[in-house]
Amino acid sequence: MVRLLPRKPTVAQPAPMEWWARMGGHRLLPGLFVLVVLVLVLVALVTLRDGAARATPPAEPTLLPESVxxxxxxxxxxxxxxxxxxxxxxxxxxxLNLGLTGDTVWLRVAFEGPNEASGQPWVLHLDNASLNRADLWLYEEDEAPARVHYRTGQRYPFSERPIEDSAFAFPLALKPxxxxxxxxxxxxxxxxRIPLTLMPMDAYINERLTHRIIQGAYFGLMLVIALASLVIFxxxxxxAYLYYFGFILTTGLWFFIRQGFxxxxxxxxxPWWSDRAYIVMMAAGAGMSVLFTREFLSLRTCHPPLFRIMTVLLWVWGIMAxxxxxxxxxxxxxxISVILLIGGSLLLYSGIAAWHKGILEARFYVFAWTIIIxxxxxxxLSHMALLPGDNRPFLVFQIGSALEGFLLSIGLAMRLNMAMRARAEAEHEALEMTAHLQRQTIEDQKRHAAELESHVEERTLELRQTMEQLASANEELEQLSIVDPLTGVYNRRHLTSQLHREWKRACREQVPLSMIMMDIDYFKLLNDTYGHMAxxxxxxxxxxLxxxxxxxxxxxxxRFGGEEFVIVLPNTAIAGAExxxxxxxxxxxxxxxxxxxxRLAFTLSLGVASQIPGPGSDAEELVRRSDNALYEAKEAGRNRVVVAHELPS
Structure with a gap:
């Protein structure tokens, strides 16, 4: 009970992608590409099916007509x-999908209120967060002026929105x-795009919650990839990892803007920046993709003409931003859309050219860029108004960007693995050179017998000193390996070995072996209240003590672990241990x-057990009995000693 009174060792890690090489990963690449494309197609199909399901008229009458x-x-x-x-x-x-148009668009919708009062407002949801302005006037029958007038869009501060959400929504109090x-x-x-729906407030909240969960998973994935790239850089x-970080960051930010978050x-x-961020970030993301491509594919060395073209394209994107x-x-x-098509084709061609030049990681680049294209x-196609005006084409593009990030991450891991392998080979060559120089030194020493003898004596003395230092270090290491660094008493590893030794001796001599197991009462509360230092x-x-x-x-x-300590008492009966x-x-x-x-105080709960070891028994039995006694002490109210029932010898 607690009362208030007046360097981790470095573990060697396998080189990145070693598992890939051991499994013959290069032979699995075609299958991997097919699998990724298949996943993309399946997800797209599921998205399309979901969109089609939502486009199907519901069983209950809807307030909005099918046409406006x-x-x-x-x-x-x-x-x-x-x-x-x-x-x-x-x-x-x-x-509605009107493509890329600068015209002002008006919609006129006639509908009737619900059949009966629902006790909650209805929401007119305009699922396009990239609108600069959206004004709504609602008239009741033929009366004037308008019963409701809302003004929103990227040109206005977020606080002026009728409903504080990333999408545009208008609350409507409809009469039956x-x-x-x-x-x-x-x-x-x-x-x-003008995807327009009218639904009760609770349905709207559920739909937006689902949307946020899905988008949160996507942005979480992109953030993890970006931060991992920055750490590696x-x-x-x-x-290449710095530029990839920039590419993933700008791509994720573009989607973040596109979704209204x-x-x-x-x-x-x-609002001044909100009105421009969508287009500016599109150009910035394309520019970062060019920077990443130049570095990742090593175009400066493997294909200088393409490197110069990429440099020109980079300037173009900077000017467009x-x-x-x-x-x-x-x-x-x-x-920008036209330049994107041209630039995207050039990036894909660069990946194919680098693959042809023997840049192995370019394979993942080609696969990733194919998916994003x-x-x-x-x-x-949606921008050209050749697809419906719902959100499915954008979701396909967003899924493709996530898969692209995954594949490019594999390519970067392969690049890192190859760099580490090249470094290991350089170190191996250095070791071979060192060995060669040592052999030459030995041959020289053979030609100079007198110098060799002197050198041998010097080396022998150095070796003796080294061995003495090594022995001393081993003794210190052995001591560190059996002592708990915090308390200075033996650790659990040493306890285990010594307990088995004493158990065998007690069995051989048929004398009692006792154990006291204890821990501090309410130690977690002490830590939570006064901190781990206390x-x-x-x-x-x-x-x-x-x-x-x-x-x-x-x-x-x-120290048995945490706040638990153990005392082993050889040749001690239960009375002495108690x-x-x-x-x-x-x-x-x-x-x-x-x-x-x-000024702190604490109490202990202690469990005591004693036993004369016999054939077929083991030391773990004594540990279990003392631990059970400690548990009984805890259950009985703590700050007490409980003795386990003594077993016959």
Missing amino acids: ELLQTADPSTDPADVASSDQWQRRTLP ETAYRAYLRVETHAHM FSIRDR AEQYLWPDW LYALFVPSITTLKL IGAIALM GDRCLVELAK LQEEVQRTSDILA HLAERIRSRAEAHRVETENH
Whole structure:
């Protein structure tokens, strides 16, 4: 019970990817590539199936109609009254995909409220976080002015959103069986997708929670890959790992922006940057991919012309990032998309060329870049309005980026393995050179007999001194191996060996062998309350107290583990062991431990067992009995000595 009173050894690790080489990994590469592509296809199919399932009309009536009215115009008007009477309205089916367009898009949706009051608001969810502006007007039947008017988008601070979420959502208090008419005005410098759903608040919360869990897994994976690359860079100073860290970081940040999390967590009150971050980070990520490609594929040495082309492409991406910073527009995004297609093809070609030149890790690069291009094609088709307006193409691209990161990590591990192998070979050559020089020295010594004799005597003296130093070091090492470094008493390893020795002697001589097992009561509470330093101080003080009590040279005092100590008493009957245990308990209860800020006290629970070993028994039986007695002492209230029932000899 606790009361308040007034260098780890370095373990050699196998070289990275040794397991891959032992298993014939190079022969498994085609199968690995097929497997990864298959996983991508299966995930894509599952995503498509999920999207199709959600696109299927639910069994219960939905408030939104299957089709809405669409008006696409260059008119900057922001009042529904200015466009309501236009004859350019078209009926379209949700979700809408208008591709890359700089026009202002109006939606007009007529629907009725729920059949009965649900007691909770409804949410109109606009699942596209890349919209610069989204305005909603809700009219009840034909009345005017608008019953509800919301204004949101990347151009406005995050705190002004109707619902504080990474996506755009509008809370609506709908009356049962009431006719409504909604106008939605949308602008964007990015992809004009309008996936629109209307659901109760609790359904919306569940859907967003699932979305965040999935996205959290993805960003966690990307963060682990990035940090691992940074750690390796600081370890071996290979710039390929630094550039890979930058590539993974900018790629993950682009997806973070694309999903709307950046506005929520990174720059909620900086709409100027939010309006530009999507395009700027796309160019920055492409630039980092070029830097990584140049270094990873060693293009400077294996293919100088491609290296120069990559340098020009790097400058292009730097200029495009600055241009997008000051001119965020749909035209800028289209230009960047074209350069992405050209640049992505050049990067893939660079990987194939490096593979042809014998750069083994280039194989993983080609596989990874092929996968990301598959996802990019799906995204580009969506940008061209050739795919539905839901989120599936983007999810395929996001999955492809995760698989790309995984494959490139394998390639980097192979690169690290090859570098370490080259270093080992250089060290081996150095050792061979050293051996050669030693042989030459021996031959010289044979030609100079007198010098050889002198040298032999000197070396003999040095060897004798070295052996003496080694013997001394071995003695110190042996002592360290059997002594607990904190308390200075024997450790459990030494206790085990000595206990078996004393058990055999007691069996041979048929004399009793006793054991006291103890630990500090409520030691965990002591650690939690006063800190581990105070706990360690208590352990040291207890060890000193026990050393004062254990006087016979044949007795063995050891730290059994944690706050547990054991005393082995050869040729000692149970009465003597119990007497010693009670004396220790009493002294411990009266002892006080002085720390920097506190004066602590502690108590002990002790279990005592004694036995005359017989045939077929072992020392572990004595340990079990004393441990059971200690447990009984704990159960009985602690701060006491419990004696195990003595067994017949």
